[in-house]
Amino acid sequence: MSKNKTGISSAIQLEDVSKSFGSYRAVSDLSLEVNSGEIFGFLGLNGAGKTTTIKMLLSLLKPSSGSIYMLGSKVDFGNYQLWDKVGYLEEATFYPELTVMENLDIARRMQLITDHKSIDRVLQKLGLDIHKNKKAKNLSLGNKQRIGLAKALIHNPEILILDEPTNGLDPASVVEIRELLFDLSRNFGVTIFISSHLLEELAKLVDRIGIMHQGQLIQDMKMNQLQQSLEKRLVLNGRDQSTMQRILTEHGYDVKNTADGRLELTEARAIAQPEKLAELLVRFNQPPTHLSIVTEDLEGYFLRAIRTAGRIQS
Numbered sequence: 544m545s546k547n548k549t550g551i552s553s554a555i556q557l558e559d560v561s562k563s564f565g566s567y568r569a570v571s572d573l574s575l576e577v578n579s580g581e582i583f584g585f586l587g588l589n590g591a592g593k594t595t596t597i598k599m600l601l602s603l604l605k606p607s608s609g610s611i612y613m614l615g616s617k618v619d620f621g622n623y624q625l626w627d628k629v630g631y632l633e634e635a636t637f638y639p640e641l642t643v644m645e646n647l648d649i650a651r652r653m654q655l656i657t658d659h660k661s662i663d664r665v666l667q668k669l670g671l672d673i674h675k676n677k678k679a680k681n682l683s684l685g686n687k688q689r690i691g692l693a694k695a696l697i698h699n700p701e702i703l704i705l706d707e708p709t710n711g712l713d714p715a716s717v718v719e720i721r722e723l724l725f726d727l728s729r730n731f732g733v734t735i736f737i738s739s740h741l742l743e744e745l746a747k748l749v750d751r752i753g754i755m756h757q758g759q760l761i762q763d764m765k766m767n768q769l770q771q772s773l774e775k776r777l778v779l780n781g782r783d784q785s786t787m788q789r790i791l792t793e794h795g796y797d798v799k800n801t802a803d804g805r806l807e808l809t810e811a812r813a814i815a816q817p818e819k820l821a822e823l824l825v826r827f828n829q830p831p832t833h834l835s836i837v838t839e840d841l842e843g844y845f846l847r848a849i850r851t852a853g854r855i856q857s
């Protein structure tokens with residue numbers, strides 16, 4: 544395993560990786576490091592370059608330029624040893640008429656694993672042992688996805704790569720898979736690289752997030768940094784909003800009207816001391832009938848990050 548500048552082991556490392564299809568650059572100068580045991584969320588709109596990147600990690604696609612390392616070993620065509628240490632799940636596929644056990648036995652044989660206990664281990668790890676003799680077609684959606692994960696994990700990989708693993712799952716199954724991935728990371732030390740276009744969903748699971756847009760990594764931050772980066776707004780209502788707006792403006796506040804008929808302020812002093820603003824309005828006989836601080840939601844943040852990068856029209 545390679546160590547980065549801070550001495551932390553990095554499980555996945557991309558250095559100035561680009562991929563072009565003809566004249567179209569799907570991934571552009573992507574540099575990224577995922578630490579060992581970390582859950583990294585790879586976020587982007589459709590067409591951002593997530594799947595192309597994942598295919599390069601798996602050496603299903605060759606980068607046009609740049610280098611990729613996993614567990615300190617260069618990802619290259621022919622470096623088959625690496626695949627003993629990497630699991631991949633895109634979409635759960637299985638034989639519906641076969642039992643869970645039979646499905647996993649096929650996966651075991653395809654991966655040339657001789658140890659039959661590997662099936663029991665993975666069944667237990669994923670909480671599938673109670674369903675092992677059921678036909679795959681009779682399982683819940685969440686448990687079907689667990690079969691896919693079990694196949695990706697049967698060889699006990701150190702890195703798990705997931706491309707939109709909760710696509711099409713119902714909310715309960717999404718929670719189940721999330722808890723499972725969390726357990727794999729925290730209790731089994733698996734490094735997880737997970738792509739999605741849903742920030743709300745990733746935010747509940749990942750340690751760090753990278754936002755891709757038009758082939759470029761426009762943000763890379765820890766989740767606690769993300770929480771601090773969410774924009775706050777002070778919104779208020781009153782009986783005579785034009786008078787309220789005039790008073791606040793005369794006292795140096797920057798006040799906007801919102802589309803839903805409220806007054807809104809985003810400046811730091813208004814957010815830090817809303818009571819001062821309320822006192823001022825009371826003094827001028829214009830008490831607010833509603834005053835609250837609203838924090839931007841994660842999808843709002845995601846779209847703002849993309850707009851700020853100046854790459855889509857707002």
Ligand SMILES: Nc1ncnc2c1ncn2[C@@H]1O[C@H](COP(=O)(O)OP(=O)(O)OP(=O)(O)O)[C@@H](O)[C@H]1O
Pocket residue numbers: 564567569587588589590591592593594595596740
């Ligand atoms: N084999 C290919 N030939 C030409 N263009 C391609 C090829 N594969 C991907 N692209 C283009 O590269 C861009 C990035 O695609 P990619 O599949 O990596 O995006 P994505 O972020 O995974 O999107 P989605 O969430 O829709 O899967 C897209 O514009 C896509 O059309």
